[in-house]
Amino acid sequence: MDALKQTITRCRNLGLRRTKALEELLATLIEADRPMTLAELAASKRLTDQCDKATVYRLLQRLTDHAIIRRLGLHERAAYFTLLQPGKHSDYLICTGCGKIDAVKAPCPVHKLEEEIREKTGYQNLYHELEFFGTCPACA
């Protein structure tokens, strides 16, 4: 539960107010340890009855702007959000059948190419998103 305190501190340092909704949202994301959608978050135990979906939406937006979380594509119609923790990076393995999302454990092989792109193209604030799609054994 230390990650939660650290993250709240990061938020405070960025000028965000410490509200119940903020704490519960971050706690939910940290506990789940996987990307979640707005709908999932708004319906989660800690947040239902706690606050409106619009609040969760705007909170996600604010946290995204401050680079506390990141919005992911992941192929679903709904957007996914994941906590950004310094020094951590995840690639994902997603089942096209049931939608299950796992983090890939192997080291990410893309950093070198990312460097190259930074140098050659002059793009700034570069980051990447890597997803593997396939049919999981259970769905096959």
Add this chain to the structure above:
Amino acid sequence: MDALKQTITRCRNLGLRRTKALEELLATLIEADRPMTLAELAASKRLTDQCDKATVYRLLQRLTDHAIIRRLGLHERAAYFTLLQPGKHSDYLICTGCGKIDAVKAPCPVHKLEEEIREKTGYQNLYHELEFFGTCPACA
């Protein structure tokens, strides 16, 4: 314009009918040579007045089912579609400012990891999607 003929042939072999809408849709995707959204496609020169948006939608669905095109996430609210050509694979570089999408020219560094994942996890029909996000020089 050979890619067009080849792709139409692939469609015919899969049992799809050769309609005006099919031809124009494929021609548009091939000419653009980049992922496009449903809205873009439906509004493109070759397809406006040619057919309804629902038709384009169902055509994209059919072509996706038959693995002629692939649906991409790419972070936008709208889904993107790109032509799948045997032996071709693209990673993308996307500006978070203006939304510009470029194909990355360097060879994709992910295939080895993809193999590993196939072996270790037993996932089938594995493929990946790799995107780099950043601020392009014009937006910086």
Add this chain to the structure above:
DNA sequence: GTAATTGCAAATACTTTGCCACGTA
């Protein structure tokens, strides 16, 4: 006290479907 944050409700955006007419094989 004051500016950030929230709730509620309404508006958008994009996608998806029903039903019947039409065209390709």
Add this chain to the structure above:
DNA sequence: TACGTGGCAAAGTATTTGCAATTAC
């Protein structure tokens, strides 16, 4: 002819916003 396709219009799902009330600092 028969079944895949297409047009039009309506419904569905996810996101986004306006405004007044509330709350953290």
